[in-house]
Amino acid sequence: MQNKTKLTLGPVLFHWNPDRLADFYRRIADEAPVDTVIVGEVVCSKRAPFFLPHLPSVIERLESAGKEVIVGSLSLLTQGRETGALKELCDSHYLVEANDVAALLYLEGRAHTLGPFLNVYNEDTLVYLRNRGAVRICPPVELSANAVETLAAVPEMEIEVHAFGRFPLALSSRCYHARAHFRTKDSCQFVCEQDPDGLPIMTMDNQPFLAVNGVQTMSHAFANLLADFDDLRLRGVNRLRLSPHTVDMVAVSTLFRQVADGDIDSLSASARLTEQVGFAPVANGFYHGVEGAASIASNFVP
Template sequence: MTSLTLGPVLFNWKPEALRDFYFRMADCPDLDTIHLGEVVCSKRTPFVEPIIPEVIERLTQAGKEVVLSSLALIMSDRELAQARDLAAADGVLVEANDISVAALMQGRPFVAGPLLNIYNEGTLASLEAMGAIRTCLPAELAADAVASLAAKAKGEIEVQAFGRLPLAISARCYAARARNLTKDGCQYVCADDRDGMAVETLDEVPFLAVNGTQTMSYHHMSLLGELADLASRGVDRFRLWPHHVAMDAVAGLFRAVLDGKLDADEATDRLADLCPGAEFANGYIYGQPGHQYVEADL
């Protein structure tokens, strides 16, 4: 059966809110795997780390597979030390979002994360040779490219199917700069933007979102109409990115469509109700600009 994965929370949520969110997700029967950990900014890590053990215990008791996700950009000795500690963790699967983490795994099983830029069969084969047993593909790939990679993969293939997409990571903090602050003196202002800060063109058209040092899509990916086709092409898992919406209900819609219990068009209407104000897109999977929404015809 095709599985549903909940990606790590990419935003700066308060620790108590983050813990309570994961506790609710533990009770969601439609999620098979749940990712934890700070991916975007190591300055947030001290706030996240204290809740990780109790969250892992709660998720494990609920029968969820738990994956610890790494930082996407490792630049300092402190961050490298954190990566080494993560790679050495026992009894839990690790997702590498920086190639150095994949190297640190030294052949032990790991997940190749969506920020590793896996666009061809050679890169996929190299990571699988390093120990990757699951690969979450970048969102920019069209369906034919996804199918080609799935046909060559030895492990599982995962596709991002819901939420604002992580596009790039930087050494600079956009959220701080927007408020005339430095990265070192950021005052953690990224927490003010619970699901990212919209960025507009000079014509005041929103086209990206900023999450601290991370650039994201403004639009929310939704592949509800493409789930069945992609699953038939060899996709084993679909990833949902957490947002301040009823994520258990979102997961329920994706599960119902995958199981053939709900029509994709009706599920899309319900998803819009769950995500007021969100604009949806699926252009990448059709080989079109990512911000476009194409009616399902795969």
């Protein structure tokens, strides 16, 4: 019998104020049935100072609750001071998730994980990085089930798939949140804080399409891979990533936990998850090898 599927709560990708973030992690520590929590600012270095003083106590609290804690590294670096912060993080005693190749330079020879902002598309690249110390990977969100299966077959490597939350699609040095408010990145006044799930971007036909989160562009649709749970297991995926949103993440992680424990079937859980999100549709097209925005019925045949 294989091990039960584990759950990782991904980093909070949005700019939540420190109080909200602290409350969030308290509740996660006490109530969310997740195995691992990734903390830290991975999208915009301007946001990082706000929560930094709270980070050690949050980590301690999560660890006391029995969670494995990983600190995520910044995903796009352009400035010298960002490099300094990255080096400091990689020199710390924390387990680090690398989200940029710069982090790989510092993490060589120590155990670390590979985040979805690194371009790992195939087994040759994954084996190379494993041989330098990587132990786990959450690959780019656009990978299909076949690609995921190939990566999952790499020995001594744990694979984790983005299974809930908006898909991170792109990074830029330009801040589109600021631009939508006729500001620039330097004069942003942290306007991204107004949209704790991202700023909705519609087509000119008023069809919801994308969500802007500072320098990051995300999908409007939320990933929901619950219906694909059995297929994921079959392909060797025993860890799923849930990306935090303002929806009740305890309820979300509980649904995934119940499916993993066999307490509820994946299709009814998937329907309940879709209901839980409410304000946006769900999608799993990337996993099924088609456009990411598509929602495809599970092809798993028991």
